[in-house]
Amino acid sequence: MSIDLRHIRKRIPSIITVSHPKITLWSLSREMQRFYWPLYVSRPILSLKHLKGKPLPDSRPEIEQDPCGLEDPCVQGSWKRFVPLALFVALAIALAVVFRDSLSFEALAQNRETLIAYRDSHYFAAVAVFIALYIAVVTFSLPGATVATLAGGFLFGAFPGVLFNVAGATIGASCLFLAVRWGLGEWLAAKMDASSGRIKQVKDSIDTNQWPMLFLIRLLPILPFFVANLLPAFVGVPLRRFVISTGIGIIPGTLVITSIGSGLGSVLDEGGAPDLGVFFEPRILLPLLGLAALSAAPIVYKRYKSNLGGSYEKD
Numbered sequence: 001m002s003i004d005l006r007h008i009r010k011r012i013p014s015i016i017t018v019s020h021p022k023i024t025l026w027s028l029s030r031e032m033q034r035f036y037w038p039l040y041v042s043r044p045i046l047s048l049k050h051l052k053g054k055p056l057p058d059s060r061p062e063i064e065q066d067p068c069g070l071e072d073p074c075v076q077g078s079w080k081r082f083v084p085l086a087l088f089v090a091l092a093i094a095l096a097v098v099f100r101d102s103l104s105f106e107a108l109a110q111n112r113e114t115l116i117a118y119r120d121s122h123y124f125a126a127v128a129v130f131i132a133l134y135i136a137v138v139t140f141s142l143p144g145a146t147v148a149t150l151a152g153g154f155l156f157g158a159f160p161g162v163l164f165n166v167a168g169a170t171i172g173a174s175c176l177f178l179a180v181r182w183g184l185g186e187w188l189a190a191k192m193d194a195s196s197g198r199i200k201q202v203k204d205s206i207d208t209n210q211w212p213m214l215f216l217i218r219l220l221p222i223l224p225f226f227v228a229n230l231l232p233a234f235v236g237v238p239l240r241r242f243v244i245s246t247g248i249g250i251i252p253g254t255l256v257i258t259s260i261g262s263g264l265g266s267v268l269d270e271g272g273a274p275d276l277g278v279f280f281e282p283r284i285l286l287p288l289l290g291l292a293a294l295s296a297a298p299i300v301y302k303r304y305k306s307n308l309g310g311s312y313e314k315d
Contacts, residue, residue: 085183092140103137103144108151109268119155130155131168138172139179141226145169149254150274153261162251162258169254170247173229177242180233190236206235209302214241215295218249219288252288253279
């Protein structure tokens with residue numbers, strides 16, 4: 001078997017002397033291995049017309065890459081993406097130290113007259129400043145979110161104060177979520193996806209029940225607010241789901257605290273402090289637990305259905 005070399009003479013180095021317009025496949029393969037190392041001819045070439053005007057195919061074996069791009073950040077240099085996150089944490093700590101006395105109920109009581117006067121004279125500016133401060137408190141996880149929620153009810157009433165509180169909390173939680181996910185969450189989620197065993201099972205369980213789990217951690221007051229903002233970023237929850245579940249899930253609890261704040265004026269006149277224990281009274285707690293149970297129902301149903309299917313297979 002021979003091949004016409006009239007169209008590929010330019011592809012072969014000039015050192016190859018071709019004394020005849022035809023050359024055998026064996027000699028052609030040997031010359032290609034010699035001069036185009038490490039290009040290897042691994043199968044017979046039946047036609048070389050496809051080489052016309054094109055470079056020779058690269059048959060070198062591909063170097064196996066990390067399937068998830070999970071190389072050690074310090075080795076690969078991707079540790080640089082953690083620098084903004086470290087600066088973010090350092091800034092949050094600095095702000096917490098500087099404003100530890102300003103974000104308290106005592107500070108609200110001392111400055112209530114000034115705040116009310118500013119609200120009355122510049123209502124829309126007061127709303128904008130309040131939401132911006134609330135966003136900063138939640139974004140940097142400063143100790144004062146409850147006081148900020150009470151202040152929203154105190155300054156703007158139960159309504160529209162609850163709307164301002166929910167807006168500030170949702171935007172601030174989303175900012176924290178994005179900062180953590182960009183710095184660490186995507187890498188950690190990929191690590192969990194590539195892992196095996198118990199960690200992989202937990203990650204798969206969360207992925208299967210993302211909506212119920214997101215609403216459950218918002219409705220049940222068992223996790224601090226900043227922890228509920230961090231966990232979804234660590235397991236790779238999409239931003240859209242996080243924003244929707246946060247904006248809806250915090251409404252019941254925020255409404256309760258905002259309502260307490262709306263009656264804060266009389267409490268301050270008496271020299272008292274707001275009673276947040278009302279949050280755990282049956283008339284408040286039971287409806288919240290009912291909503292949490294409703295959110296957990298899909299998880300329970302899926303678990304029951306999977307267990308039922310497993311028992312059928314054993315039978």
